Amino acid sequence: MVMPDPDKLSTATGQLGPICSVTGKPITFSEAIVVDDKYVCYEAYVELMGQGSATDSREVPSKLPLE
Numbered sequence: 001m002v003m004p005d006p007d008k009l010s011t012a013t014g015q016l017g018p019i020c021s022v023t024g025k026p027i028t029f030s031e032a033i034v035v036d037d038k039y040v041c042y043e044a045y046v047e048l049m050g051q052g053s054a055t056d057s058r059e060v061p062s063k064l065p066l067e
Helices: 042-049
Strands: 033-035 038-040
Touching: 033 042, 038 042
Parallel strands: none
Antiparallel strands: 033 038
C-alpha cells in the first residue's frame, strides 16, 4: 500500500483525509475514490468517467397501504 503524500492531506472536514486531485476539495478517506493513483471525490469521479449512478431514483410513498 502506498502512503498518501502528506502535502495532499487535510483536516478541514474534522478528520484526516486527502484533498481531491481534481476539485481541491478536502474529503475523508471513506469518501475518496482512487483513480490512477489519485484520490478524487464522487463528483470528480463522475466527471472523469462520464458515468452517473447505476440506479434510478424513484419517489417512495411515505406510508405503505395496510391490507
